[in-house]
Amino acid sequence: MARVGVFVCFCGANIADYVDVPQVVEEVKRIKEVKFATEYKYMCSDPGQGMIRDAIVQYKLTSIVVAACSPRMHEKTFRKALSDAGMNPYLLEVANIREHSSWVHQKNKKAATDKAMDLCRMAVAKSIANEQLHEISVPVTKRALVIGGGIAGIQAALDIADARIPVVLVERSPSIGGKMAQLDETFPTLDCAQCILTPKMVDVASHPYIELIPYSEVIELQGFVGNYKVKIRKKASYVNFKTCTGCGACWQKCPVKVPNEYNMGIDKRKAIYTPFPQAVPNKPVIDAEHCTMLLKGKCGICAKVCDKGSIDYTMQDEIIEREIGAVVVATGYDMWDPKPYEEYGVGRFKDIITSLEFERMVSANGPTNGLPLRPSDGKVPKNVVFIKCVGSRDEAKGIEYCSKICCMYTTKHTILLHHKVHGSHAYVFYMDIRAAGKGYEEFVKKAQVDTGTTYLRGRVSKIYKKGDKLMVRGEDAQIGQVVEVEADLVVLATAVSAPKDNPDLARLLGISYDKYGYLSEAHPKLRPVETAKAGIFLAGCTQAPKDIPETVSQASACAAKVCGLFAGDTMKKDPMISTINNEYCSGCQNCLNVCPYGAIVTDDVPVGHGSKDLRTVAKINEGVCQGCGSCVAICRSMAINLAGFTDPQIINEIVSI
Amino acid sequence: MKKLTYFPGCSAHGTSEEFDSTLKLVLKTLDVELEDIPDWNCCGATSAHVMTENLAYALPMRNLVLAEKLENTTMGIACASCYQRMKVTKVHMDENPELAKRINSTVVEEGTYQGKVDVKSMLQYFYEDIGVEPIREKVKKSLAGLKVACYYGCLLTRPKNITNFDSPEYPVSMDQICEALGATATEFDYKTECCGASFSISNTEVVLNLSGQVLAMAKESGAHAIVVACPLCQSNLDMRQPDIEKQQGVKYDIPVFYITQLMALAFGHPIDQLKFPKHIVPVEGALANIGKVAPVPEKVKKPIKAVEAESEAK
Numbered sequence: 001m002a003r004v005g006v007f008v009c010f011c012g013a014n015i016a017d018y019v020d021v022p023q024v025v026e027e028v029k030r031i032k033e034v035k036f037a038t039e040y041k042y043m044c045s046d047p048g049q050g051m052i053r054d055a056i057v058q059y060k061l062t063s064i065v066v067a068a069c070s071p072r073m074h075e076k077t078f079r080k081a082l083s084d085a086g087m088n089p090y091l092l093e094v095a096n097i098r099e100h101s102s103w104v105h106q107k108n109k110k111a112a113t114d115k116a117m118d119l120c121r122m123a124v125a126k127s128i129a130n131e132q133l134h135e136i137s138v139p140v141t142k143r144a145l146v147i148g149g150g151i152a153g154i155q156a157a158l159d160i161a162d163a164r165i166p167v168v169l170v171e172r173s174p175s176i177g178g179k180m181a182q183l184d185e186t187f188p189t190l191d192c193a194q195c196i197l198t199p200k201m202v203d204v205a206s207h208p209y210i211e212l213i214p215y216s217e218v219i220e221l222q223g224f225v226g227n228y229k230v231k232i233r234k235k236a237s238y239v240n241f242k243t244c245t246g247c248g249a250c251w252q253k254c255p256v257k258v259p260n261e262y263n264m265g266i267d268k269r270k271a272i273y274t275p276f277p278q279a280v281p282n283k284p285v286i287d288a289e290h291c292t293m294l295l296k297g298k299c300g301i302c303a304k305v306c307d308k309g310s311i312d313y314t315m316q317d318e319i320i321e322r323e324i325g326a327v328v329v330a331t332g333y334d335m336w337d338p339k340p341y342e343e344y345g346v347g348r349f350k351d352i353i354t355s356l357e358f359e360r361m362v363s364a365n366g367p368t369n370g371l372p373l374r375p376s377d378g379k380v381p382k383n384v385v386f387i388k389c390v391g392s393r394d395e396a397k398g399i400e401y402c403s404k405i406c407c408m409y410t411t412k413h414t415i416l417l418h419h420k421v422h423g424s425h426a427y428v429f430y431m432d433i434r435a436a437g438k439g440y441e442e443f444v445k446k447a448q449v450d451t452g453t454t455y456l457r458g459r460v461s462k463i464y465k466k467g468d469k470l471m472v473r474g475e476d477a478q479i480g481q482v483v484e485v486e487a488d489l490v491v492l493a494t495a496v497s498a499p500k501d502n503p504d505l506a507r508l509l510g511i512s513y514d515k516y517g518y519l520s521e522a523h524p525k526l527r528p529v530e531t532a533k534a535g536i537f538l539a540g541c542t543q544a545p546k547d548i549p550e551t552v553s554q555a556s557a558c559a560a561k562v563c564g565l566f567a568g569d570t571m572k573k574d575p576m577i578s579t580i581n582n583e584y585c586s587g588c589q590n591c592l593n594v595c596p597y598g599a600i601v602t603d604d605v606p607v608g609h610g611s612k613d614l615r616t617v618a619k620i621n622e623g624v625c626q627g628c629g630s631c632v633a634i635c636r637s638m639a640i641n642l643a644g645f646t647d648p649q650i651i652n653e654i655v656s657i
Numbered sequence: 658m659k660k661l662t663y664f665p666g667c668s669a670h671g672t673s674e675e676f677d678s679t680l681k682l683v684l685k686t687l688d689v690e691l692e693d694i695p696d697w698n699c700c701g702a703t704s705a706h707v708m709t710e711n712l713a714y715a716l717p718m719r720n721l722v723l724a725e726k727l728e729n730t731t732m733g734i735a736c737a738s739c740y741q742r743m744k745v746t747k748v749h750m751d752e753n754p755e756l757a758k759r760i761n762s763t764v765v766e767e768g769t770y771q772g773k774v775d776v777k778s779m780l781q782y783f784y785e786d787i788g789v790e791p792i793r794e795k796v797k798k799s800l801a802g803l804k805v806a807c808y809y810g811c812l813l814t815r816p817k818n819i820t821n822f823d824s825p826e827y828p829v830s831m832d833q834i835c836e837a838l839g840a841t842a843t844e845f846d847y848k849t850e851c852c853g854a855s856f857s858i859s860n861t862e863v864v865l866n867l868s869g870q871v872l873a874m875a876k877e878s879g880a881h882a883i884v885v886a887c888p889l890c891q892s893n894l895d896m897r898q899p900d901i902e903k904q905q906g907v908k909y910d911i912p913v914f915y916i917t918q919l920m921a922l923a924f925g926h927p928i929d930q931l932k933f934p935k936h937i938v939p940v941e942g943a944l945a946n947i948g949k950v951a952p953v954p955e956k957v958k959k960p961i962k963a964v965e966a967e968s969e970a971k
Contacts, residue, residue, distance in 0.1 A: 342826030345846065464846030466877065 009043035125656035150178020152540025159559030175279035188443035225535030381488030391495030584639035673888035675932030737887035797925035799839030
């Protein structure tokens with residue numbers, strides 16, 4: 001005879017305010033198998049767990065039901081409480097009366113209580129049929145994949161590799177470095193971005209534990225935590241990196257000019273190019289969309305001037321595979337396109353530029369030798385208007401969220417303008433100055449005093465042209481008046497937006513993303529770098545907009561998570577997996593088709609005892625099975641059993657309501 | 658011959674009579690027959706919608722229901738304000754059938770609202786239903802040499818979710834039509850600024866200020882004339898121009914044409930039918946520019962090598 005203990009949690013007010021918890025306890029006590037039932041304010045706390053441990057011993061319980069929050073939150077916690085009391089942890093059932101009842105039925109306490117009681121009855125009924133299960137050990141491939149070679153990916157790769165764990169770093173563009181490599185100086189200390197980043201880039205290239213695969217994309221991921229297989233498409237670079245010395249003869253002689261992405265299109269690069277002089281690897285690639293030789297079969301100058309013979313116009317994309325145990329996704333961000341701001345004349349007025357364009361111009365290695373210049377006439381601007389929140393915090397034209405970094409980089413830009421152009425004056429239109437961070441508020445205050453920048457609190461409503469000047473009309477909310485500023489150059493602090501390919505990548509990896517396209521963390525506070533899929537972690541802006549210090553912290557956190565995952569030689573895995581009863585299996589192989597993990601293969605077994613004739617049956621790969629239950633549902637012969645979700649358990653649940 | 662349901666509105670029979678009559682000339686050339694809505698009524702204009710929501714919807718609703726009795730699927734409206742009231746009503750009724758039922762209950766006699774007639778401003782009708790190219794084909798007398806600032810005002814393209822036509826901030830449909838007529842549309846940043854609208858009567862100072870800015874920017878853009886498709890814009894910019902000049906101490910001398918007047922002119926209709934004497938600001942000075950400049954030849958695309966050589970030289 002089963003002896004079930006039921007523990008109903010208040011979850012502070014989360015459950016108790018909307019569900020009559022004492023009534024639930026009274027109700028479950030009426031079930032004859034329930035030998036003990038109680039309530040407590042925080043069942044997950046130590047005293048709460050203690051109640052469970054004590055009751056197991058005192059009432060000789062054979063299974064436990066905890067009615068509380070989602071099992072995704074605390075199932076592990078309560079399983080451990082069972083183990084500590086000497087009970088098999090899989091004899092636990094969690095009734096989710098928070099997410100499934102109190103939170104979603106806040107307007108009707110009676111209905112919420114009734115539903116909570118139903119959920120408890122089901123859990124009790126199921127737990128009666130629970131069996132003792134034991135964790136499975138699976139081998140681990142101790143190699144990590146890092147997707148994206150910006151500062152997030154670089155930091156994660158270096159930290160993991162420093163723990164002597166091999167890393168495969170895949171970068172889409174020809175060089176690592178990401179957006180940070182495009183920056184001039186960084187707030188709030190004004191370190192030169194190149195000086196702090198490029199040594200790290202070199203470290204990546206020379207690290208014995210890092211395999212850098214540039215100009216490549218991840219195209220497929222199979223398997224499960226500890227045992228993933230990744231397919232990577234190496235784009236044809238048309239340059240043999242093994243023999244190329246990076247001498248530069250090819251790109252100096254190449255006659256084709258293309259807008260330079262690294263400099264935001266302000267100047268031109270060649271069709272064979274390295275993105276910037278400090279690129280890692282410092283080997284050129286041929287841009288197949290613009291190369292005359294690849295397009296029309298004419299030219300071939302780069303091959304002629306290369307004395308190493310490294311140019312190979314016949315090169316094809318190559319698919320390579322790697323076995324890995326964990327993934328760090330660090331795909332960064334895009335700059336939001338300000339086109340919807342038609343009232344600013346975006347696209348019509350040449351002298352309206354984005355912050356990243358301004359950043360490139362004031363960069364020491366930029367296209368204008370560090371001087372901001374008006375794109376219309378190449379003159380040095382005196383009056384520069386910076387407009388913040390272009391796209392950010394704008395539900396009508398842009399995105400609802402705050403991009404977090406614009407207040408700080410705009411402050412930096414006012415300093416850079418002040419340093420580079422003597423006699424210049426900066427105006428900043430802002431909504432709020434958000435300077436939360438170590439040294440940030442001090443940085444903004446000091447910049448305001450040192451540069452004499454005019455800060456105008458209000459939105460800009462219109463920009464129009466008067467002669468060769470731009471007239472910027474906006475509100476100065478502090479004096480309650482409309483003001484107009486005559487500007488030589490207008491710089492838009494455009495929002496940070498999610499990489500546009502993130503949804504595709506998320507589908508490919510099997511992880512989720514939010515409505516903006518940012519990849520979703522497993523828990524916004526307590527699991528900020530994990531995804532809901534085990535073994536896949538997030539670093540940097542691909543998760544949400546953030547600055548460099550925060551990105552680096554998150555990347556290091558990912559590295560710690562990867563190292564933790566790889567700490568043992570094997571990995572424990574939940575025993576909730578499918579098994580096949582060969583007696584019933586007809587060998588129809590429907591289950592092979594529905595298994596999303598490729599965990600089912602075929603096997604040949606004797607037709608009968610001692611028979612030499614063989615027949616085909618399905619066979620589950622324990623390591624690969626994730627216990628989703630698809631095969632159980634499709635099996636016509638009822639030959640498949642999913643541990644923890646057996647037919648008797650499910651039928652018990654259904655019968656109980 | 659195409660047919661179009663026509664809602665002239667009150668101004669077409671009064672202050673903007675020249676809009677109405679030239680519109681009819683233009684549509685004749687474009688082979689479109691106008692059918693008036695039988696027994697149409699006032700759109701409610703500004704007065705109704707500041708008083709009560711019911712009235713503001715019910716007046717246009719009656720016109721919409723009556724328009725459904727004709728076979729045409731589109732209603733063309735000359736006045737921008739009438740267009741706005743009619744379109745707002747249509748969009749809100751189509752979005753909210755409950756509301757449509759309630760408002761319809763006040764105009765039961767006319768019939769049941771079905772939402773089958775689309776509402777367009779005449780500008781939108783020219784741009785979308787006729788098209789820029791067919792307009793270009795009808796031009797007999799090019800307006801080349803005339804520089805115009807196309808002024809849309811506040812109602813023809815806004816709000817975007819109601820009008821769903823052109824850009825709310827920097828529209829180009831009228832510019833393209835003027836270019837098709839041979840005129841040059843200037844880069845005019847004030848094309849959707851407010852002219853002061855009906856404050857012309859209750860608070861003229863406001864109009865002198867706002868319309869004054871529009872005139873100044875039109876002049877700044879190098880335009881000889883302003884082109885509009887809204888009776889109130891025309892009356893404010895034209896009729897108040899002498900007062901504005903007096904107040905600012907600047908001589909603008911910019912005539913304000915309806916788009917249909919220029920179309921009729923380019924289509925070769927006799928000048929005495931275009932009602933130019935109704936204008937306060939004389940039009941002759943601006944029209945004298947027509948034909949002064951040879952039409953600009955189409956830009957020849959330079960070979961890539963020449964472009965590169967130029968950029969090298971820089």
